[in-house]
Amino acid sequence: MRGKGHFNSLQGEHMRGTAEMIFTGDELLRGDIVNTNQAFLGESLLDVGLFATHALTVSDDLEAISQAILAAVSRYPDVLIISGGLGPTDDDLTREAVARALDRPLEHHEVLLDEIRFRFTQIGMPMGDSNRKQALLPRGATAIPFTGTAPGFWLLEGETLVAALPGVPRELVHMWAKTLEPMIRGRLGTGSGQGAPAGGVVVRKLRIYGIGESALQEVLSEVPWRGQGVDIGTRASLDGITLILRSQPTPAAQALLARIEEQAREILGTKIYGTGNADLSAVVGGLLRDRSLTICTAESCTGGLVAKRLTDVPGSSDYFLGGVVTYSNELKTDLLGVPPALLEEHGAVSEPVAAAMARGALRLLGADCAIATTGIAGPGGATPEKPVGTVYVATALGDDVQVRHFTMFRTRDEIRERTAQSSLDVFRRRLLDPLDK
Secondary structure (H helix, E strand, O other): OOOHHHHHHOOOOOOOOEEEEEEEOHHHHHOOOOOHHHHHHHHHHHHOOOEEEEEEEEOOOHHHHHHHHHHHHHOOOOEEEEEOOOOOOOOOOHHHHHHHHHOOOEEEOHHHHHHHHHHHHHOOOOOOHHHHHHHEEEOOOEEEOOOOOOOEEEEEEOOEEEEEEOOOHHHHHHHHHHHHHHHHHHHHOOOOOOOOOOOOOEEEEEEEOOOOHHHHHHHOOOOOOOOOOEEEEEEEEOOEEEEEEEEOOOHHHHHHHHHHHHHHHHHHHHHEEEEOOOOHHHHHHHHHHHOOOOEEEEEOOOOOHHHHHHHOOOOHHHOEEEEEEOOOHHHHHHOOOOOHHHHHHHOOOOHHHHHHHHHHHHHHHOOOEEEEEEEOOOOOOOOOOOOOOEEEEEEEEOOEEEEEEEEOOOOHHHHHHHHHHHHHHHHHHHHHOOOOO
């Protein structure tokens, strides 16, 4: 195997900015498992300044994988990542496919075999004879340190960095973070964060909530960018929209990118809650910590999702005191002090009840702030006046309580997830501007 000297020689070699991905496995094609690796790698490649132009899933067939690799390298991407097929079984064919496609015979590496044996010793299992094939690497390849029992590898094919990673997501993520990402950043010259690479693409990502994708496109329609080395894209998900701004690494394109980002910030204002891969829960937590405030929750339709989001953030005990799930009207009255007459007159899913839940949570849990949710997640429980997706979110900053009405859509799970995310966003915007409606 080649040692660290060859690894270090890659530093400073710059790339143009494209990447491709190949995923192997019949289980992916059958739908037995969801290919989360594609989402992770696509996002991660963009973060380091590479735009994925192709992503292909192929069966556990030597010829199919080999042809996919040949087609990919013929397009001269800067990086080609192959995921899956590195295990010890007969249908694990990535090593063989790379060897065939690139005309690099497989070679046995005794040191790598010793590492595999040691890994089995660590987990208290005997190593079978079939695992010996995992010590075979295409000629010129370097093994990637591994956490499971399947080593990956990388090699250079011309100017293309070809890397083979396991299909197990946690193992792939580890190899990416510990080996591939630093290697690619070194070749690009981007360092450890977003920056202007000498090669590749410059990427800026703005995290947005509170506006739809089509509406976002309309408000940004007047921003001039086409044909000037800059691209604007969006990715919509339950946690909002990511506005992705990309430019070529030329001074002129980067200057235009900066102007476009400034215009977008002016247009969108507080709808932008962060940059890069910012998480809304962490942003809210940071605002609470900065202001030395504590928060509690009272939830009905979300069933504790708001509290979960808040406590997903490490260190959330600094500001999160606790929460209650009052799904029944009786608990809304007994725990939160919501008057029965209020429930009778307006119903549990109403603005007055949401406000009363927030005030009750403050009294019960003694926090400075509160978020309360009540709604109809479906599929039952709707009326003509209150269809499925009717949601009320109350936010309390001390004695000041405000309630927002939303009409969510799609499935029960999506309504609940959107309500939790909307609750955090409403609260975030109130912290930034207590008068925000």
